[in-house]
Every structure is written in C-alpha cells, then in structure tokens.
Amino acid sequence: MDWSHDPTLKAMRLEFAASLAERKQELDLLVATGDLKGLQEFAHRLVGVALTYEFNTVGAIASLLENHLTHKRNLENVTGLLSEALSLSTQGVDPVQLNDDPRMQECACVAESSHAESKNESSLNQPRKPPST
C-alpha cells in the first residue's frame, strides 16, 4: 500500500509508529516480570499490526519472538532485538538495518531449527503403515 499517497493514511502510519514507544515499555515490563503468556499475546498482536502497517522488520522480529516462545528457546537475543526495533521505529521508518544484525540471523537460525525439529517430531508421531504383504 502506498502510505504517502493519502495524507490521512500517512498520518495514521506515523501515529502507529509513535505508539511503538509504549509497546517497547510494555515489552520491557513483560520481559522484566517473566510473563511468558503476556509476551506470547504481545508478540501475536504485534505481528499482525506491524506487518499491516508495513513495519516489516518489526513484524518479522515479533514473529521470531512468537516462534522462540512456542519452542521454549532462549529469549534474550530476540527480546533485545525487538526492544531496539521498537525504539528505532518511533520516527516512522522500519529499521531495515536490523536485518543485517548478527542477532537477527542467529534468531532466524534458531527459529528454522525449531521448525525442522517440530516437523521431525510430528513425522515420528505419525502412525506407521503396516508392512505390505
């Protein structure tokens, strides 16, 4: 969507960006209190709204956080990265530079291996076909 084309849409996107400062505070509080259920809900909501407003890096990191929570992975890197992404986004620009951050690549690798592991587990849990006679 072309956000710059319509002044109302442009203003709405900037307002959303400004609201990310509050979300950063919410994230930091959830991390500090170890509220994993709250973090899961926070990440899920953020994925949908950030990607809709085309803050794709923020949405991608929030999605990695969802994945890390689902697979019970270490959250330190991904929450740190998301907190930074939220701070950087408040001026209205998606922080694409974080895509080159080594933490981002590491988090993506963890998510990828978790996905592969869960696929293997589900194929192991499939009932085996009886041998054909």
Add this chain to the structure above:
Amino acid sequence: MAEDEEHIAQLVVFKLTKEGFGVTVARNGGEAVQFLHLKNWSVIILDIMMPICDGWEVLKTIRRQKSLSKTPVLMLSAKRPEQVPKEELHLGTEHYLSKPFDPSELSAKIKQMVGE
C-alpha cells in the same frame, strides 16, 4: 467490527468509511456480543484473539441466534487459515482474512459479502 487492536480498527474504519460503509467498532468480544442486536448488521468482522471472549466464542453466540444465523461473518486473524483448528473453521464462516492484510483487499471482500 470487533477488534481490540486500535490501529487495525482505525485503518479498517478509514477504508470502509471511504467506500461508503458505516462501521461500528467493539473493543473486545464482550462488547461485540452486547452490540449484536443494536442494528441489523450487513456484515460482522471479528478478530479472533480478543479479551473477555475471543472471536470464535462471539461467532458461536451469533450462530445460536436465529435472527443472526444468516449474517455473513468475516474472521480476521494473524494466524493463517491452515493454523486454525478445523472445527473452528466449520462454525459457520467461509470468510477468513489473515493479518497482515491490505485494506483494499478487505473492502473488496466486504463488498463481495454484501453482494455489491
């Protein structure tokens, strides 16, 4: 429309109002249930993950009521349809839109649902 995410609701209201629709927003599932009989709704849009009661619970309430059983419902979620349990998809909605969505895609879907 029932949506607890304020910025999503704003975007939908802006787009649909521009297209000539009137939109009422409920901020959670409980409010959505209270609003069900306020008007004769043409379409109901339900976010799935909402406080008080989720979109599936609201949909069950809608489908239990004769006067609303034929009202088209669009489910909106950050989950992709294949991630949603099948029994929930069979609650009586064939309309599903995943977040992120383009507001134009949403308004096209609503027009299709109201038969424009």
